[in-house]
Amino acid sequence: MTAETANHILKNIRIVLVNPLFGGNLGSICRAMNNNGLTDLAVVDPCSDMDMDEARRFSCNARAQLEARREFATLEEAIADCTVVAATSARTGFYRDTSYTPREFAPIALESAKDHKVAIVFGREDKGLFNEELALCSHIIQIPSSDLYTSLNLSHAVYLCGYEIFTAASVFQPSEETAPEADTALRERMFRMWREMMIETQFVHDQKLDHMMMGLRRIFNRGKLTVPDCKILMGLAKQSIWVANQWKTEKAKNDSH
Numbered sequence: 001m002t003a004e005t006a007n008h009i010l011k012n013i014r015i016v017l018v019n020p021l022f023g024g025n026l027g028s029i030c031r032a033m034n035n036n037g038l039t040d041l042a043v044v045d046p047c048s049d050m051d052m053d054e055a056r057r058f059s060c061n062a063r064a065q066l067e068a069r070r071e072f073a074t075l076e077e078a079i080a081d082c083t084v085v086a087a088t089s090a091r092t093g094f095y096r097d098t099s100y101t102p103r104e105f106a107p108i109a110l111e112s113a114k115d116h117k118v119a120i121v122f123g124r125e126d127k128g129l130f131n132e133e134l135a136l137c138s139h140i141i142q143i144p145s146s147d148l149y150t151s152l153n154l155s156h157a158v159y160l161c162g163y164e165i166f167t168a169a170s171v172f173q174p175s176e177e178t179a180p181e182a183d184t185a186l187r188e189r190m191f192r193m194w195r196e197m198m199i200e201t202q203f204v205h206d207q208k209l210d211h212m213m214m215g216l217r218r219i220f221n222r223g224k225l226t227v228p229d230c231k232i233l234m235g236l237a238k239q240s241i242w243v244a245n246q247w248k249t250e251k252a253k254n255d256s257h
């Protein structure tokens, strides 16, 4: 999937908040949505005295997302044009035993959002979603959480669901090592220099040298050694050999006096 296609699909995924109470959560949700490439926010009957200054502060650089939210009187209106509609709930009962985790739901959302609008519905901070609201939804998402406290903060729940969808869409390309990998010739040159360094600096007795070299090989082969890595290691060895020789010359001078 190209980044362009993925972004088109993500645009079709709507976050729906039912009766949210706190401005801080609304702002954090705008930020969490933008972090995950989501832009469609519907708010159903928001609390009339919601602290909008707090919402703006918590939205940080996602202020435009906050301003772009659409408000609806009922959940039914907010999801009228959507096909797949997932309710999120921490509780069990009311068919919740057939729930999906956000990770399981992500490919379902992405597939449907190729051609349709998809909604993920979140409940009130204090009471969650009512059964008649769950009944309007085609899927239920339960975020795995400990028995110590199963209910997440509303904005965290939105972040988690958004993150799984964004990750499944593979828009993000993690930064990769671009330096070329060292070949055997370079690696062996580096190992020879380290061997010489251990001798010149009198780091180990002769009989332990081979054993130590095997240890070093094990350490360096644990990861991918690049050409620049080898150059740094060879530079360090070269300088140490030079210092050791300086020291020997000084010592010889002093001993002869």
Ligand code: SAH
Pocket: 088, 089, 090, 091, 121, 122, 123, 124, 125, 126, 127, 128, 129, 141, 142, 143, 144, 145, 150, 151, 152, 153, 154, 157
């Ligand atoms: N006391 C409420 C908790 C609401 S938390 C209750 O018992 O339902 C606010 C919203 O965050 C929930 O309605 C749901 O949309 C979401 N949420 C919180 N924890 C969740 C979880 N473990 N799984 C899925 N959604 C969760």
